[in-house]
Amino acid sequence: MGGVDKGLQTLQGKPMIAYVIQRLQPQVDRIMINANQNLDRYREFNFPVWSDEKNDYAGPLAGMQAGLIHCETAYMLTVPCDTPMLPTDLVTQLATALEKSTADIAVANTKQHDRINRQPVFCLMKKTVLTDLTAALERGVRKVDLWLAEKNVVDVVFDDETAFANINTLEELNHIQLT
Numbered sequence: 001m002g003g004v005d006k007g008l009q010t011l012q013g014k015p016m017i018a019y020v021i022q023r024l025q026p027q028v029d030r031i032m033i034n035a036n037q038n039l040d041r042y043r044e045f046n047f048p049v050w051s052d053e054k055n056d057y058a059g060p061l062a063g064m065q066a067g068l069i070h071c072e073t074a075y076m077l078t079v080p081c082d083t084p085m086l087p088t089d090l091v092t093q094l095a096t097a098l099e100k101s102t103a104d105i106a107v108a109n110t111k112q113h114d115r116i117n118r119q120p121v122f123c124l125m126k127k128t129v130l131t132d133l134t135a136a137l138e139r140g141v142r143k144v145d146l147w148l149a150e151k152n153v154v155d156v157v158f159d160d161e162t163a164f165a166n167i168n169t170l171e172e173l174n175h176i177q178l179t
Contacts (some may be wrong), residue, residue, distance in 0.1 A: 005038050007035070020081055024086075027091040033049045034063035035049055060080070061144055068133065078125070102156035104126045105123050105129065105154070106156055107153050109156060110164055113152055113166065
């Protein structure tokens with residue numbers, strides 16, 4: 001979106017992150033926000049706001065690391081701020097799959113025309129992966145998929161691919177406002 005803070009972009013009169021929070025609140029006990037700019041604006045949502053540990057913008061993995069460092073529970077869910085229609089049963093499905101497996105991370109997937117698409121930032125992970133994630137970041141790993149390839153992961157397929165649609169451009173944002 002040309003360097004603007006996507007989570008604070010307005011969708012039908014509310015910042016996109018407000019929709020994400022609205023969808024998550026019934027599913028989780030606690031919410032934390034990872035942000036590296038506009039921290040005061042994010043604090044207005046009345047949740048803890050944590051920035052990445054390093055200032056070299058390591059992408060979503062650095063946000064995951066910041067969350068895990070401050071996570072006070074055995075598990076942490078991650079979702080991006082630009083997906084206002086995320087599933088209302090996201091946590092239930094990911095947690096069920098994680099409990100039934102020996103995996104450390106449950107990752108959302110969608111099915112489109114008989115093809116499975118991993119949605120790597122939508123994941124439920126054990127707090128115990130923090131050490132490995134930190135080591136991966138120190139090795140220069142920046143892509144979530146590359147880190148997940150090293151981990152014991154259970155994939156969970158969701159039927160509604162539109163629930164995972166992220167808004168990356170102002171055109172997409174404007175289109176969604178019209179529907």
